[in-house]
Amino acid sequence: MQLKKTQQGPRNIRRQLAVATCSLLAGASHASSLIASGDNWKIDSALLIYAEKDRVSLAEGILNIRKEIDDDEFINARIVTDVLTGSSPNGAVPSSTAQTFTNPSGNSTYTEAANTTPLNHTFKDLRNALSVDWDTPLNRNLRGTLGGNISREYDYLSTGISASLAQDINQRNTTLSIGFSLNKDTWDPVGGVPAGFAVMPAFPGKKTISGSNTDKTVQEILLGVTQVINRRTLMQANYSRGQSDGYLTDPYKILSVLENDGSGNLRGTNPYIYENRPDQRTYQSLYWKGVHQFPNENVLNVSYRYFWDDWGIQSHTVDLRYRFDFDGGHYLQPHLRYYQQGAADFYRQTLIDGEETTLSYASADYRLGEFVTQTIGLKYGFEFKNGAEINFRAEMITQKGKDRSADAVGILQNQQLFPDNEAYLLQGGLSLDSDMVIKYIMRLFK
Amino acid sequence: MSMIKTFLFSAFISLVLSACSLEPVQPWDRDLLAQQKMQLVADPLEIYLDEHTYFSKEGSSGGQSVGGGGCGCN
Secondary structure (H helix, E strand, O other): OOOOOOOOOHHHHHHHHHHHHOOOOOOOOHHHHOOOOOOOEEEEEEEEEEEEOOOOEEEEEEEEEEEEEEOOEEEEEEEEEEEEEEEEEOOOOOOOOOEEEEOOOOOOEEEEOOOOOOEEEEEEEEEEEEEEEEEEEEEOOEEEEEEEEEEEOOOEEEEEEEEEEEEEEOOOOEEEEEEEEEEEEEEOOOOOEEOOOOEOOOOOOOOOEEEOOEEEEEEEEEEEEEEEEEOOEEEEEEEEEEEEEEOOOOOOOEEEEEOOOOOOOEOOOOOEEEOEOOOEEEEEEEEEEEEEEOOOOOEEEEEEEEEEEOOOOEEEEEEEEEEEEOHHHEEEEEEEEEEEEOOOOOEOOEEEOOHHHHOOOEEOOHHHOOEEEEEEEEEEEEEOOOOOEEEEEEEEEEEEEOOOOOOOOHHHHHOOOOOOEEEEEEEEEEEEEHHHHHHHHHHHHO | OHHHHHHHHHHHHHHHHHHHHOOOOOHHHOOOOOOHHHOOOOOHHHHHHHHHHHHOOOOOOOOOOOOOOOOOOO
């Protein structure tokens, strides 16, 4: 981090004193806030290109602006736009013959070739999101943050608020924090909200719907402690708990229904039905992060999360970033991530004819299955002497899952039921102060 | 898995309690901790993009902070 040194006045004297004391706060730290000093706006931007092999592609742009509005009081605004296109697994299993599905709208069909994972090829969306946070000191050792967010997609609207408090104790070596968020989301799916286990009718039939739109609420609470271990080491530990209520099903995902003779063949009539999930989910996680700087100035940033919920999902996530600093402001940062997930209790890759009348819930969404995600990446960054930074990163993400042996009956034993995935991620980022932008524009018009 | 939870909760509590026994780092010794690269979230946009990506591809999310908004991708 480069600190500005050109501005004068009481506010800046106080700020320089703050730099000297280097006060610490969990989450939005004082130290990072100091960049947005004086009358300048700190501008961060990034563009992400994400592409899955033969599936979804996404371009996502972010603009983040941070401004100090009063002494040590900040407003942070973030605008995000992403464009998504491509194909997504619809939940059905591969078959030895071509399969034809009715689009969610009910107005057309799409066909998947034999022995391939059925994908919904009509996946297309544009998402715009805005979030604003107000971060302010409440007293010498207590900070508060209030936030709001709204996100709009073609078929989805999400609105939410959040609040958090961070109390410094132990000569500001320890920060205790508590956070709360509430989200209210509305689904307006194409073709309406399918009734649970509704049949996907052959075109031009219409599926049974429970309404044209539906909603859910998500509440989360987080308790955390951040501790300075020594001059080079910092640790954080969080416990969080969340609850989702309402429509938690994916309105576009289906299940294949097989004959009950053990052959693995799709049943003769109505072989596809829409999934159905519980309307409540409680989830919890324990999260630990450590940051350490070695004598050669390289920095290790490592975290571990254990997540569990009442749907039966448990997961372990290890994330490791190691930053190598070089002369002249250059740095390289390899990134490794390992994620291992167990399946939800109601995860099924297929159903047997009649089970839809005895089971309460079932979903073939691969995200509820048993799988491992591995990420390997490398980031390059360059810090300019004026505090600006430019960076690029490239990553590869692989997802490999398990076929449920109970679902791989008959001829399905020759098929791969879990849709393994491979994705590539490219990102470019630029961070600077508003006065740098103004100087550059002035230079253009001179 | 209950053993894992017990262990992690114990580690969480012990980290809180250990705060009292650690030698406090004085303000004039916090030059390294003040660096941007030493922040818990050194690059907030990178973390935001990662969390959004994995939120849409996995059954777990969160743990590091609250808020941020929902998405129809999961």
